[in-house]
Amino acid sequence: MTPCKTTMDYGMTPITTTESLQELCTRLSKAEFITVDTEFLRDNTYFPKLCLIQVADDHGAHAIDPLAEDIDLAPFFDLMSNESVMKVLHASRQDFEIFYNLTGALPKPVFDTQIAAMVCGFGDSVGYETLVTKIVKAQLDKSARYTDWSRRPLTETQLSYALGDVTHLRDIYRHFVAELDRTNRHSWVEEEMAVVLDPSIYFIEPEAAWLRMKIRTNKPRFLGVLRELAKWREIEAQTRDIPRNRVAKDETLFEVAAHPPKNADYLDKIRGLPKGFSRSRAGKSMLEAVQTALAIPDDQLPKIEKVKPRPATPPMADLLKVLLKIKCQETGVAPKLIASSQEIDAWAASPRREDVRPLKGWRRQIFGDDALKLMSGNLALTALKGEIDIVELEEDNE
Structure with missing residues (x-):
């Protein structure tokens, strides 16, 4: 077998053929870990358009051109599913979205250095x-x-910039592995990785698209029409691979849902829809979606609870946030990993809840148990010489 070329052999020439890619991936399949990044565009598409893949191991860094005419990315995707090779990425969600939409699967195993950093x-x-x-x-x-990144040819400056996203990542990965070994926190990263590896994050089911919209009314018929319109728009956007706002903006769907058209001519009177829309295929399918919604029986229409005014933040929430900050400073963990400000507010308002993130897994050890003590009066925060101290109080057994 011909030895795989190194980065020095490749220089700044991207891999553009399936044969070269297979050669590279065969060698990389023997690596303990590889670092991976992508460059993409999505300004004019629904799905992100993959324009460049960067990958590196200890022997070099390589650019793969997915836009080349003579390349099949199957060897690369096989490598990404190879469970004997750790895939290292930084802020991996957008990369995962690309891989999932192209293959229907997510890489494994994976390590996100942004999560490790937190x-x-x-x-x-x-x-x-x-x-x-x-x-x-x-x-x-x-x-x-x-x-x-969709324009060709790419310059050496552009390729050098892109490869920098995977070359330094090797040293960053090793740094975090050593630190996680020292602190025995590998399971913490694995728990967070399980969240970003949930496939439901990376594909919107058309039937649920309406739930992502900022709705200002809870009238069932309006919601029923809006649900069908949002479903129609999502299918149109996915099928035509264009941004959903290019199909129709939210405001347009709200107007149609509030004043459902009885015939195609009415569509041409709606601001936000192009002239002649009623005669287009999209216009006809939009009207069908409205008619479907209008035929839904009243007892089958969607309902959402009316948003109640948010109560004032209880003083206990402020104390919990101070405790969280202290604990995170002591342990070097980002507060966001343990609880958001909104989660703390909700917990303080209902302190007997057990289904809260701070009481799950390693978070309970770092913060959750002390938070329970604070809320039950068995722990106090005191100020001394400009510093906040945590004082554990004796339980009153009387």
């Missing part, structure tokens, strides 16, 4: 550039940040 004291949602600066002690070239 566990290891780098705060919430830290950027890749920050990790490169603090861990690798290097500076990223920003000159190609706003590249149109």
